[in-house]
Amino acid sequence: MTDLAHPDRLAKLAALRESGVDPYPARGVAARAVAEVRAGAGSSEEPGPLVGERVTIAGRLLGLRDFGKLIFAPVQDRSGRLQVGLKRDALAEWWPSRKQLDGGDLVGVSGTLGFTQKGEPTLWADEVRLLAKALAPPPEKWHGLTDLEARYRRRYVDLWASEGVLEVFIKRSRILSSLRAFLEEQGYLEVETPTLHPICGGATARPFITHYNALGEDRFLRIAPELYLKRLIVGGMERVFEFARNFRNEGLSRDHNPEFTMLELYEAQADYRRMMELTETMLERAALAVNGTTQCEFRGRTYDLQAPFARVRYGDLFEEHVGCAFDDREAVRAKAAELQIEEHGGYWKLMNDLFEELCEPHLEGPVFCTDYPLEICPLAKASPTDPRVAERFELFVAGMELGNAFSELNDPAEQERRFAEQVASKDPETPGEVDLDYVQALEYGMPPTAGLGIGIDRLVMVLTGQDSIRDVLLFPAMRRQESETHGDAPPVPGEGEA
C-alpha cells in the first residue's frame, strides 16, 4: 500500500468483504458505451429510442450528490459521462451499502433511461455493482490535477480527471491509423526491424548503450531504423514502413523526448519529389481524419496542412537570410564570426549552425526545405543537376522539423567512403565504425529508392494543438522517484561521457 490509500476507504473495503461483497470481482458487466446511451436518450423535449429502456453502463463514479433518499452520481467511461440516479425506493436491498461507495470507484449500473426535472438524461438505477474499489481518492473535483509533474507521473489519473487529455491520445491513435491506412493503400508493407543495433547508424545522435547477455556484446538502442529498412529494399520488399521507437541520449525539451516515435518509410523507384507528394497527401489526410479540417492551431498560429505544401531551396534560404552562398566559406565564416557562432565541427557543421540560427525560424510552414548541401547528408544521393546538393528535404511546421527525406544513396563505394569520413571525424554523435554489412547489402544492388521519416510525436502536437511533446506522450521521460518501488534500486552503471 502507498500512503495514497485512504484509511476511510480501507475501512469500507473491510466492511464490504465483511458483508460478503467482493470489492474486486472477477467479472465485469456487459455495458454499453456511455456516449451511445446518451445519444439514444435524445433530449427531454425529443426523447430518443433508448428512453424507457433498461440499459447497463460501466465506468468510474466521479462523485456522489446525496439527498438522503436520492443520490445523483456522474459515471464516466472512455466515451463520455452520464448521470446515474439512485433512489432508495428502487434499490431497497442495496441501499445500506451506498455508504461503502466513494468517488473514484468503478461501478456497473443498470437501470431505466430517463430524465430529471431539469431535463438531464439520467439512468435511474435498479442495480448497482461495485466493479473495483478505489482506495486512492480522486483529485479535487473542480481544478482536477493541475500539477504538471503529478499529471505526467500519474497519467492513469490525468486521463480521466483532466479535461481533454484522453481526447489527445484518442487523436494520436487515429492519426497512426490514418497514416497506416494510407500507406497500405499505397502498397506498403508494415515491418518491424531490430531495436538493438550492433552499430549505431542511420542518423546523428548520441546513443543509449545496453548489454546483450546471451551474446556477450554491447548493443545500441537504435537512433533510427533507416539502415535496416533499406536492407529490406535490397531484399525486394520495395515499399516498407515502420513506426519506430527511436532512442537518443540527448536533452529533453518541449520538442524533444529521448525516446520518440518516427514513421520511416522507403519506396523503390521513387525519388525525393515523390516523397514530397506522398508526405503532403498523407498529412493532409491525417488532418482531415482527425480534425475534419486541414487547418490547425498550434502555438498561437494557424497552419494549413492542405496539399501541396510550399517548397523552398536550402541554398535560396541561405542566401536570403545569411547573405551568401552556403559554400562561400569565407563569407560564411565572416558571418559566423559576426554572430559569435563558434566553429567546432568543421565548416559544414558551422554552415548548418548558421542555417539553423538564421533560416529555420522563418520556416513557419508547412514548407519543404529542399536540396541540402551534400556534405551534411551522408546517406543521400547527390542531385543529378547540381552535384553540390543532395536530393533531400526537411518538412517544417512552426519552425519545427517534422520530417526528413531523401533520394537514397545506393552506390556502395560512395556510401563506404562517406561512412569512413564520419568515422574519421571522431564526432561522438556519428558511428564509430563503418557498417560494412550495410555496404555489402548495397553491393547486391539497391534500386533507386527514396525514404522519408516523420516525427510522429511532433505531428501529433501540431494536429492536436499541444505545445509540449510531453502532452502527446502518455508517459513522458521523468526522473525516477524513490517512492515508486519497494526494495533496493538496481546498481546504476557509471555514467556515459557527458
Added chain:
RNA sequence: GGGCGCGUAGCUCAGUCGGUAGAGCAACUGGCUUUUAACCAGUAGGUCCCAGGUUCGAUCCCUGGCGCGCUCACCA
C-alpha cells in the same frame, strides 16, 4: 549545464515582517427525493521537501542538497 521561479492537508491554494498553520474541495457524522462545483450543521486530517547554520525559538532568514516548472544552451 546556466538563469528565473516553485515545493504548506489526498487535491487546489492562502499564511506566518521568526513564536510549530488556515480555507475550499475530497473524507467522516447528522439532515435533506431532482442535483449537476448540490446545500446546511458538525468532525477529523499536517515530518509546512530534506540537511545544516543563525536564533531563546525556524515552516518563514541564510547555506547546501533533492524534486519540479519556465527559459536559454545542447539536441540536423
